[in-house]
Amino acid sequence: MTTFTAQIQTHIPGFPRVGEARELKFALERHWRGDIGEAALEETGATLRARHWARQRDAGLDLVTVGDFAFYDQVANHIQLLGCEPARFGFHAGQSQLARYFAMARGVAGHGHAHEHGGACCGHHDSHALEMTKWFDTNYHYLVPEFSPETEFSLACERLFAEVAEAQALGHAVKAVLIGPLTFLWLGKERAAGFDRLSLLDKLLPVYGAVLDRLKALGVGWVQMDEPILGLDLPPAWRGAFETGYWQLNQVGVPLLLATYFSPLEENVSLACRLPVAGLHVDGVRAAHELTSVTDWLPAHKVLSVGIVDGRNIWRTDLDAALAQLLPIFAKRDGKLWLSTSCSLLHVPFSLAGEHALDPEVKSWLAFAAEKLDELALLKAALATFAAQAAPAPTALSRHSGPSDGTGLADGAGLSRVTGLPKGSGLSDGTALPGGSGLPGRTAEPDAARLEAALAASRAACASRRASPRVNNPAVAARIAALAPDADRRASPFPARQAAQRARSKLPAYPTTTIGSFPQTASIRSARAAHKRGELPAESYEASMRAEIAFAVGRQEELGLDVLVHGEAERNDMVEYFGEQLDGFAFTRLGWVQSYGSRCVKPPVIYGDVSRPRAMTVDWTVYAQSLTTRPMKGMLTGPVTILQWSFVRDDQPRAQTALQIALAIRDEVADLERAGIGIIQIDEPAVREGLPPRRGRWHEYLDWATRAFRVAAGAAADGTQIHTHMCYAEFNDILPQIAAMDADVITIETSRSAMELLAGFGAFRYPNEIGPGVYDIHSPRVPDTAEMVDLLRKASAVIPAGQLWVNPDCGLKTRGWPETESALRNMVAAARQLRAA
Numbered sequence: 001m002t003t004f005t006a007q008i009q010t011h012i013p014g015f016p017r018v019g020e021a022r023e024l025k026f027a028l029e030r031h032w033r034g035d036i037g038e039a040a041l042e043e044t045g046a047t048l049r050a051r052h053w054a055r056q057r058d059a060g061l062d063l064v065t066v067g068d069f070a071f072y073d074q075v076a077n078h079i080q081l082l083g084c085e086p087a088r089f090g091f092h093a094g095q096s097q098l099a100r101y102f103a104m105a106r107g108v109a110g111h112g113h114a115h116e117h118g119g120a121c122c123g124h125h126d127s128h129a130l131e132m133t134k135w136f137d138t139n140y141h142y143l144v145p146e147f148s149p150e151t152e153f154s155l156a157c158e159r160l161f162a163e164v165a166e167a168q169a170l171g172h173a174v175k176a177v178l179i180g181p182l183t184f185l186w187l188g189k190e191r192a193a194g195f196d197r198l199s200l201l202d203k204l205l206p207v208y209g210a211v212l213d214r215l216k217a218l219g220v221g222w223v224q225m226d227e228p229i230l231g232l233d234l235p236p237a238w239r240g241a242f243e244t245g246y247w248q249l250n251q252v253g254v255p256l257l258l259a260t261y262f263s264p265l266e267e268n269v270s271l272a273c274r275l276p277v278a279g280l281h282v283d284g285v286r287a288a289h290e291l292t293s294v295t296d297w298l299p300a301h302k303v304l305s306v307g308i309v310d311g312r313n314i315w316r317t318d319l320d321a322a323l324a325q326l327l328p329i330f331a332k333r334d335g336k337l338w339l340s341t342s343c344s345l346l347h348v349p350f351s352l353a354g355e356h357a358l359d360p361e362v363k364s365w366l367a368f369a370a371e372k373l374d375e376l377a378l379l380k381a382a383l384a385t386f387a388a389q390a391a392p393a394p395t396a397l398s399r400h401s402g403p404s405d406g407t408g409l410a411d412g413a414g415l416s417r418v419t420g421l422p423k424g425s426g427l428s429d430g431t432a433l434p435g436g437s438g439l440p441g442r443t444a445e446p447d448a449a450r451l452e453a454a455l456a457a458s459r460a461a462c463a464s465r466r467a468s469p470r471v472n473n474p475a476v477a478a479r480i481a482a483l484a485p486d487a488d489r490r491a492s493p494f495p496a497r498q499a500a501q502r503a504r505s506k507l508p509a510y511p512t513t514t515i516g517s518f519p520q521t522a523s524i525r526s527a528r529a530a531h532k533r534g535e536l537p538a539e540s541y542e543a544s545m546r547a548e549i550a551f552a553v554g555r556q557e558e559l560g561l562d563v564l565v566h567g568e569a570e571r572n573d574m575v576e577y578f579g580e581q582l583d584g585f586a587f588t589r590l591g592w593v594q595s596y597g598s599r600c601v602k603p604p605v606i607y608g609d610v611s612r613p614r615a616m617t618v619d620w621t622v623y624a625q626s627l628t629t630r631p632m633k634g635m636l637t638g639p640v641t642i643l644q645w646s647f648v649r650d651d652q653p654r655a656q657t658a659l660q661i662a663l664a665i666r667d668e669v670a671d672l673e674r675a676g677i678g679i680i681q682i683d684e685p686a687v688r689e690g691l692p693p694r695r696g697r698w699h700e701y702l703d704w705a706t707r708a709f710r711v712a713a714g715a716a717a718d719g720t721q722i723h724t725h726m727c728y729a730e731f732n733d734i735l736p737q738i739a740a741m742d743a744d745v746i747t748i749e750t751s752r753s754a755m756e757l758l759a760g761f762g763a764f765r766y767p768n769e770i771g772p773g774v775y776d777i778h779s780p781r782v783p784d785t786a787e788m789v790d791l792l793r794k795a796s797a798v799i800p801a802g803q804l805w806v807n808p809d810c811g812l813k814t815r816g817w818p819e820t821e822s823a824l825r826n827m828v829a830a831a832r833q834l835r836a837a
């Protein structure tokens with residue numbers, strides 16, 4: 001067994017950094033408010049790192065990961081490490097590196113305040129924060145590096161090396177992690193026309209070399225180089241650059257583990273396998289079907305790290321299935337195998353330990369970051385045990401390193417050809433063994449009984465999830481089976497609907513509206529927190545939310561907006577709020593996941609068929625409408641966004657889950673309509689980020705995703721105006737599909753890409769009405785009227801004026817009231833100027 005355990009190593013690509021109780025969030029916000037200094041913030045960082053490394057070691061992992069911590073974002077860390085901070089932040093002598101870092105992440109306003117984050121705001125004094133965009137298909141936002149022909153690189157920050165030393169001083173075996181040079185360049189954006197950022201590679205590689213030299217000098221055993229772009233459609237020049245780049249980096253002589261995740265490698269399998277590195281990590285969940293070819297192609301002297309535990313979702317691993325997958329690979333790799341999570345655990349919550357309110361059955365189906373560490377340790381122990389039982393020494397396993405023989409196992413290995421598991425192991429008989437659920441820790445090698453009990457507990461949980469009556473709801477299945485083929489079509493085409501809606505609402509030209517949320521003030525949040533703690537009765541909580549709604553409606557009337565919103569005071573989050581009210585969803589108490597900087601979200605868990613037991617938004621909306629004679633816009637989150645920002649069941653296609661959510665939203669639309677609401681917005685900001693990494697699969701996704709939206713909206717009468725809203729992404733490459741969603745009005749974020757996006761909409765001749773965001777809500781800066789008039793004039797040049805709406809880029813929940821009111825006042829004035837002209 002010792003021989004096998006020595007050859008099986010466990011590690012993770014990264015760990016959540018915000019802390020079990022969001023300690024980092026609170027420390028950051030205190031620091032930004034000026035309540036604590038840098039030393040105290042640094043101390044929080046060091047405490048969290050130490051705790052998280054201890055977690056990894058105590059769970060039994062062989063290596064702890066260093067370099068995954070960041071005070072704001074891991075890409076921003078690399079911008080500082082590699083010395084390519086844009087010069088515009090007015091850095092000055094004596095300014096600390098951390099202050100420079102936050103300036104870059106949050107912007108520096110000329111008027112003495114920091115911006116919350118990116119966006120092309122404050123262009124006139126050019127100190128706006130770096131843009132933020134989605135990290136691949138996750139709900140995490142990274143800061144976008146900026147590149148131009150003048151960009152220079154240098155080893156400019158000691159932080160990574162200090163963290164390595166910190167971990168070593170604590171006695172850990174360290175694997176450092178870096179974003180690889182190709183992925184770093186790919187994620188950046190060119191700030192000069194006609195410039196190709198790949199041309200910077202020659203300048204960048206020596207700096208990576210210097211970083212690796214330093215890590216080597218520190219005695220780091222392994223460096224994980226994250227290159228997830230190997231799972232994308234790469235232009236040939238980028239593929240070629242991997243060969244030259246890694247040849248150069250390999251010269252340093254520190255073992256490199258090339259890490260890919262989120263997507264299969266496909267045509268890049270052979271490239272990834274032959275690069276001159278010491279090991280390759282692959283996503284064993286999303287690229288499970290490639291495990292055999294990678295196992296076959298990867299030269300025998302290299303380490304294969306299989307990301308067998310899902311780092312993107314929260315389901316407990318089916319350990320039997322995982323072992324069945326691993327055993328043949330293990331045999332082919334001569335017993336030398338690394339086990340890991342598919343990707344960094346940044347994307348899952350910290351631990352299930354505090355989830356006392358979660359239904360115990362559902363809870364038993366889940367594994368968050370801490371539990372996933374235990375799963376890895378368990379898989380290692382099981383694999384070593386089975387291998388030891390099957391053969392006394394690794395030499396008895398296959399030495400075969402060529403293409404698969406089909407069985408995946410060497411003759412004489414003594415493993416069942418059906419399951420890949422040793423006969424009598426108890427793994428393949430499906431019986432749930434009694435015993436503790438405690439998974440093995442590092443303190444002692446788990447004895448056979450403990451291992452068997454832990455495996456049995458895992459098996460029982462997976463079996464309970466498969467068989468549970470709460471997962472399948474026959475009424476939902478019946479409704480989907482009976483869904484009319486034209487359920488995704490409105491009764492009439494857009495021109496007829498537009499006429500009916502204009503007759504009903506009688507809005508002026510350039511109608512003004514907002515995207516839905518108004519400031520989520522500290523008093524709103526603390527009222528909700530008190531209510532959740534049981535200290536504020538439901539009636540008092542509801543009364544205070546009604547007062548907030550009345551306040552927001554009053555302000556909007558006073559500002560002269562045309563289409564009002566209730567302001568979303570009662571919503572903790574635009575997805576979680578709906579998840580809490582839908583059947584088939586579970587929600588957590590502490591299941592926070594970092595979204596950007598200090599901001600977190602708590603994604604709900606979709607574990608079963610989705611249905612809507614009762615109306616979710618009607619009372620609040622009707623109350624808001626009762627306060628005004630102006631149209632009140634109902635506010636819903638769309639099916640694709642609810643799907644994308646939740647943890648989704650993996651036992652049926654995502655398309656099916658999206659359709660179930662769509663039917664629930666469809667019923668809400670019908671209820672709002674019946675209650676007299678004539679304008680309903682169905683937000684779909686996450687449509688773009690749901691696109692599969694490979695373009696070849698876009699079509700299939702866009703078909704079901706846009707249909708889900710149309711099903712949600714499809715029952716609305718012609719005179720009911722359906723809006724949708726999108727933000728946080730570039731949309732120009734999916735304009736036909738956005739148009740096919742057939743919303744009557746789309747409000748869309750435009751300020752980050754200036755009016756580039758609108759040019760796309762204009763060129764495409766987007767057929768319905770559009771509200772291009774006329775100001776960036778991510779900054780407290782108040783844009784003046786002239787600036788917004790200018791943007792609207794530019795918009796009118798490409799889109800017929802009769803199609804245009806006037807609104808901010810996105811919701812105002814992260815803003816304060818003073819800047820919100822001033823900005824909206826200027827926005828209404830801008831619309832009036834255009835009308836007058």
Ligand SMILES: CN1c2c(nc(N)[nH]c2=O)NC[C@@H]1CNc1ccc(C(=O)N[C@@H](CCC(=O)N[C@@H](CCC(=O)N[C@@H](CCC(=O)O)C(=O)O)C(=O)O)C(=O)O)cc1
Pocket residue numbers: 139520522525526527528529530571572573574575576595596598599600601602645685728814
């Ligand atoms: C539009 N965006 C969203 C994304 N994903 C979502 N699921 N939701 C989104 O809105 N992805 C893309 C963008 C990302 N943008 C943001 C913007 C803002 C936040 C944010 O502000 N997050 C808050 C948490 C919001 C929340 O859920 N609040 C709850 C609980 C609040 C809380 O922590 N309460 C404390 C006590 C507070 C007190 O005053 O006593 C507690 O419970 O301990 C609520 O309002 O009830 C954040 O703070 O990070 C996220 C993404």
Ligand SMILES: N[C@@H](CCS)C(=O)O
Pocket residue numbers: 515516517574635683685725727810811812813
């Ligand atoms: N209605 C939501 C959309 C955010 S993308 C809001 O206004 O916050």
Ligand SMILES: [Zn+2]
Pocket residue numbers: 515685725726727728809810811
């Ligand atoms: Zn938005």
